[in-house]
Amino acid sequence: MNIRDLKLYLHLCETCHFGMTANAMHVSPSTLSRQIQRMEDYFGHPLFIRDNRQVQITQVGEKVKRFALQVISQHQQLKQELELSNQQLIGELRLFCSVTAAYSHLPDILDQFRIHYPLIEIKLSTGDAADAVEKVQSNEADLAIAGKPKQLPAGVEFLKFGEIEMVLLIPKLNSTFSDKLHQKKPDWHNIPFILPEHGPSRQRIDLWFKQQKITSPKIYATVAGHEAIVSMVALGCGVALLPKVVMENSPERIRERITEWSTNLMQPFDIGMCVQKRRLSEKIIAAFWNLSNLNHTKN
Structure with a gap:
């Protein structure tokens, strides 16, 4: 069992799909299957439950x-220390952010980072912004762009970039709830809302419901990922309280179908970079953190 085997295993843990992992990691499905079988033989337990419909990781598989x-993180740290050449850092940096943040906040930092550290390979993964802090805590990402949660976990450092304004987005075209929305005092109890599953945005929305005395909001759906919520508003499924930056970075065809009903409905929240404090001693992570700090101090 080597580092390559562990990377194959971790990729399969994320996809739970042998075909997708085999294709992404450039191995045949049979090779991947044999490697997982060897690992299961080595640990003496099944790591996945497999049938014709799905693949699920077992409890032992979660421990592995x-x-x-941990092994890959330690291997990467050792590699960074050994491969330092001509005072230039060499290695890999794993970043996580939402699709929106990849457009709105990441480019300026990455442009500067590549100038200073051209030999560092950037591995970027995108997903629900609400999962960013958890990705850092679980070591699935070295750093992540995140909205600051109400309670920042112990051991996590947060570098503020700025503030995110929340806006209420509604369909531009007439919908089944348009009459309720455009009353002098909107009938919030009967207007369908599309909500994020969790995260800083959801925390503020729940507080807003409480302030408006909306005890039983009409929820059309809860969705992972702000970008998908904007699309659902554009399709006329409901309204959504979301960060304005998500709308501003949505495709033009989507923006044409939505409008801002109101702003200043709630307090903005902080957005920035998060990292495990203990990992700031790692040279590559510290380099990205310090450059991010310098970049936003100038701005």
Whole structure:
């Protein structure tokens, strides 16, 4: 069992799909299957439950996943220390952010980072912004762009970039609830809302419901990922309280179908970079953190 084997295993843990992992990691499905079988033989337990419909990780598999993340992290740190050449950092940096943040906040930092550290390979993964802090805590990402939660976990450092304004987005075209929305005093109890599953935005929305005395909001759907929520508003499914930056970075065809009903409905929240404090001693992570700090201090 080597580092490559552990990377194959971790990728399969994320996809739970042998075909997708085999394709992404450039191995045949049979090779991947044999490698997982060898690992199961080595640990003496099944790591996945497999049938014709799905693949699920077992409890032992979760423990092996945590072990693999630790080993790869330590291997990467050692590699960074050994491969330092001509005072230039060499290695890999794993970043996580939402699709919106990849357009709105990441480019300026990455442009500067590549100038200073051209030999560092950037691995970027995108997903629900509400999962960013958890990705850092679980070592699935070295750093992440995140909205600051109401309670920042112990051991996590947060570098503020700025503030995110929340706006109420509504369909531009007439919908089944348009009459309720455009009353002098909107009938909020009977207007369908599309909500994020969790995260800083959801925390503020729940507080707003409480302030408006909306005890039983009409929820059309709860969705992971702000970008998908904007699309659902554009399709006329409901309204949504979301960060304005998400709308501003949505495709033009989507923006044409939505409008801002109101702003200043609630307090903005902080957005920035998060990292495990203990990992700021790692040279590559510290380099990205310090450059991010310098970049936003100038701005």
